[in-house]
Amino acid sequence: MAIAEKNQRKREILEAALTCFSESGIESTTIDHIRAKSGASVGSIYHHFSNKEGVATALYIGALEDHANQQFALLEQANSAEQCIKSLVYAYVDWVTANPELALFMQQARGYVLNGTHAEALISRNRERLGQLLPYLQRHHENGSLRLFPKELYNSLVLGATKDYCRIWLSGRAKTSPMEYREMLADAAWRTVAI
Amino acid sequence: MAIAEKNQRKREILEAALTCFSESGIESTTIDHIRAKSGASVGSIYHHFSNKEGVATALYIGALEDHANQQFALLEQANSAEQCIKSLVYAYVDWVTANPELALFMQQARGYVLNGTHAEALISRNRERLGQLLPYLQRHHENGSLRLFPKELYNSLVLGATKDYCRIWLSGRAKTSPMEYREMLADAAWRTVAI
Amino acid sequence: MAIAEKNQRKREILEAALTCFSESGIESTTIDHIRAKSGASVGSIYHHFSNKEGVATALYIGALEDHANQQFALLEQANSAEQCIKSLVYAYVDWVTANPELALFMQQARGYVLNGTHAEALISRNRERLGQLLPYLQRHHENGSLRLFPKELYNSLVLGATKDYCRIWLSGRAKTSPMEYREMLADAAWRTVAI
Amino acid sequence: MAIAEKNQRKREILEAALTCFSESGIESTTIDHIRAKSGASVGSIYHHFSNKEGVATALYIGALEDHANQQFALLEQANSAEQCIKSLVYAYVDWVTANPELALFMQQARGYVLNGTHAEALISRNRERLGQLLPYLQRHHENGSLRLFPKELYNSLVLGATKDYCRIWLSGRAKTSPMEYREMLADAAWRTVAI
DNA sequence: GATGAATGAGCATTCATTCAT
DNA sequence: CATGAATGAATGCTCATTCAT
Numbered sequence: 051m052a053i054a055e056k057n058q059r060k061r062e063i064l065e066a067a068l069t070c071f072s073e074s075g076i077e078s079t080t081i082d083h084i085r086a087k088s089g090a091s092v093g094s095i096y097h098h099f100s101n102k103e104g105v106a107t108a109l110y111i112g113a114l115e116d117h118a119n120q121q122f123a124l125l126e127q128a129n130s131a132e133q134c135i136k137s138l139v140y141a142y143v144d145w146v147t148a149n150p151e152l153a154l155f156m157q158q159a160r161g162y163v164l165n166g167t168h169a170e171a172l173i174s175r176n177r178e179r180l181g182q183l184l185p186y187l188q189r190h191h192e193n194g195s196l197r198l199f200p201k202e203l204y205n206s207l208v209l210g211a212t213k214d215y216c217r218i219w220l221s222g223r224a225k226t227s228p229m230e231y232r233e234m235l236a237d238a239a240w241r242t243v244a245i
Numbered sequence: 246m247a248i249a250e251k252n253q254r255k256r257e258i259l260e261a262a263l264t265c266f267s268e269s270g271i272e273s274t275t276i277d278h279i280r281a282k283s284g285a286s287v288g289s290i291y292h293h294f295s296n297k298e299g300v301a302t303a304l305y306i307g308a309l310e311d312h313a314n315q316q317f318a319l320l321e322q323a324n325s326a327e328q329c330i331k332s333l334v335y336a337y338v339d340w341v342t343a344n345p346e347l348a349l350f351m352q353q354a355r356g357y358v359l360n361g362t363h364a365e366a367l368i369s370r371n372r373e374r375l376g377q378l379l380p381y382l383q384r385h386h387e388n389g390s391l392r393l394f395p396k397e398l399y400n401s402l403v404l405g406a407t408k409d410y411c412r413i414w415l416s417g418r419a420k421t422s423p424m425e426y427r428e429m430l431a432d433a434a435w436r437t438v439a440i
Numbered sequence: 441m442a443i444a445e446k447n448q449r450k451r452e453i454l455e456a457a458l459t460c461f462s463e464s465g466i467e468s469t470t471i472d473h474i475r476a477k478s479g480a481s482v483g484s485i486y487h488h489f490s491n492k493e494g495v496a497t498a499l500y501i502g503a504l505e506d507h508a509n510q511q512f513a514l515l516e517q518a519n520s521a522e523q524c525i526k527s528l529v530y531a532y533v534d535w536v537t538a539n540p541e542l543a544l545f546m547q548q549a550r551g552y553v554l555n556g557t558h559a560e561a562l563i564s565r566n567r568e569r570l571g572q573l574l575p576y577l578q579r580h581h582e583n584g585s586l587r588l589f590p591k592e593l594y595n596s597l598v599l600g601a602t603k604d605y606c607r608i609w610l611s612g613r614a615k616t617s618p619m620e621y622r623e624m625l626a627d628a629a630w631r632t633v634a635i
Numbered sequence: 636m637a638i639a640e641k642n643q644r645k646r647e648i649l650e651a652a653l654t655c656f657s658e659s660g661i662e663s664t665t666i667d668h669i670r671a672k673s674g675a676s677v678g679s680i681y682h683h684f685s686n687k688e689g690v691a692t693a694l695y696i697g698a699l700e701d702h703a704n705q706q707f708a709l710l711e712q713a714n715s716a717e718q719c720i721k722s723l724v725y726a727y728v729d730w731v732t733a734n735p736e737l738a739l740f741m742q743q744a745r746g747y748v749l750n751g752t753h754a755e756a757l758i759s760r761n762r763e764r765l766g767q768l769l770p771y772l773q774r775h776h777e778n779g780s781l782r783l784f785p786k787e788l789y790n791s792l793v794l795g796a797t798k799d800y801c802r803i804w805l806s807g808r809a810k811t812s813p814m815e816y817r818e819m820l821a822d823a824a825w826r827t828v829a830i
Numbered sequence: 831g832a833t834g835a836a837t838g839a840g841c842a843t844t845c846a847t848t849c850a851t
Numbered sequence: 852c853a854t855g856a857a858t859g860a861a862t863g864c865t866c867a868t869t870c871a872t
Contacts, residue, residue: 075356078272080861081863081864082863091836091838092837092839092864092865093835093836094835094836096863097834097836097837098835101863102863158356202419205409206407207433210405210408210409211405213409214400214409215397215405218397225397226395231395231398238402241436241437242436275844275845277844288849288852288855291846291847292852296846296847465746467663468662470841471841471842472842480858481857481858482843482858483845483856483859484856484857487855487858492843551660590819592800593816596799597796597823600796600798600799601796603799604790605795608790615787616785616787621788624785632796632823632827665867666866667865667867676834677834677835677867677868678832679832681867681868
């Protein structure tokens, strides 16, 4: 379970919220839905999270953290440029298929959360995470095994296809799990950026 | 302008709605916002479009049509597998950079419109359009110049990176116009599916 | 009736609100109380007044206007310093006894309305009204028939006792109508500021 | 400091409440505001005072007591009708300028506290206090140095102007401290009721 | 005495939609 | 076709109060 929260009540609320969000979308989910599904009272929800936005943000940050951790775990085992690139695809596919509800939520959440009060905190955190990623890749640039691309294009080239298919799958428009295309997507990613 | 509507009042409403939608999101846009921006009355909006959903759907369908037309115009000039694949990228980049407001709207709209009354009509229309696309590609499959992939993966492999970067650009997280990366993205797409 | 509003619906709402406000206080009156008493719908209330505060402000301004008009009507008939001063007391007593609900409301409203969005408009309007009052009094200063006091003290010296008794009467703590003490209060006011 | 309360925690709560009340009004002040300002916990507030109303009432009664004491202290030194009347003004002005926060609170509190559970206790206490006042004045009536007025009008005639100006000053609408007008107000009061 | 999590009735306000003119 | 007043269900949120620890 990607929702790591010690306090039981908070966890119950977050889990209920996640289900509601991924079933009906964030904006269509009402506090009362979350209340009904979580068993907590309205007041309790507001006691632990200041806002509906607060609930979404807590979920969002937790998921981001979780995904980043798994990504780094895989990256650290990679010994070549190829393994490195493929790790990124693996990490994405693995996380999405392991947490489809959260993954679906994350797609809607960006627009919702990034308009809220916590936008700046999130953006700086994201930058930081990206900064941690770069050293891994740069190592291989120097070896000459990676094509040169504008930095801002890299992520899209490596993960674009994977993200797109995952999105389609999560929305129900494709039936086959990304897991089955894991290698294919990793190969394609590597082909895209390899010399 | 991608909004082709002869009736002036209807066009005014659609244009106002588009601006509102892309500024604040579809769900956060109220009929009253559209009324204020368009200069039409509430009653008039409901007279021309039966619904808020009706406004969004009209916009959505018009944009889809427009994009498809441009896509086919480019595809018809393509003489090789490579030109064919690249045309798809070009068409996407060109349309998005020419209609950024509409493009932003389309991303949010899918979720909104596909829950509404017109969902089925849209889905079948989409299938149809995809059906029109296939002959172009199949021609080249038979020539053996394209890799074999599961059909449902094709779109993501070809357009995934492009769509991802466009999304980032539209959201303001990247500054460089996709237009500048048009060739790079087209090359990458071709490299991904070429033998 | 001190509520002069041509639009019938608006008047119904204002009258209902006044009754509620003077019965239960402004803060304790809910929009739903006003809705029930006025027969209008919630939406209609918000259509005509942007706010609960908007309702209170409309009432407040209307009452202020009405009282000021009556005050000037009396003042214009006054030919001496004494008549002038007494007119102010008469106007106050007459208005309060003629509009006890409104008068009660005005006392609570000051604190409520003057914190809201319209505070500044009200303050400047009040200053203006006070400005119109001064010429009447100054005429008599020059005749030497009035004691000299700091300007900011004048109002309290002339009307303080009247206001205080009216307040007590409105709150139910005194039973005798201020109307019965009209002359006594006017005499006292005159004695306070006369040479 | 007019808040005399031996128990430190209770005093902290009362002082915090007073500040909140006079800053934002009684109804707008929440238990949580008081909690934050006092440093006590919600539970602690409810332990010491059974209610929000209980907090306000404690404050109200304490202030009433304090003011009454000062009033009698001055009255007892008065040897003539004139000194007696003026003492009442002095006591009022002195107390208000010494305890502006409390004074502001008292004005709002009447309406709030007199609707609550303790209303009757307060009213009878007030009557009692008024009863204690009468002998002082009656002494001078018999001497013929005071005008005859209906009993219920007396307080307003003597203190009306003073109360009114203090109210204006407390609300910030007048800048000059009542202290500076102490003699003027006392003279005016005397002129109003003297033969 | 102290703490703060939990409760839930209550409230102001929003907004899509209808309909008489 | 156009207008905008009217409707009322729905929603996010507040806050006094209780109570287990």
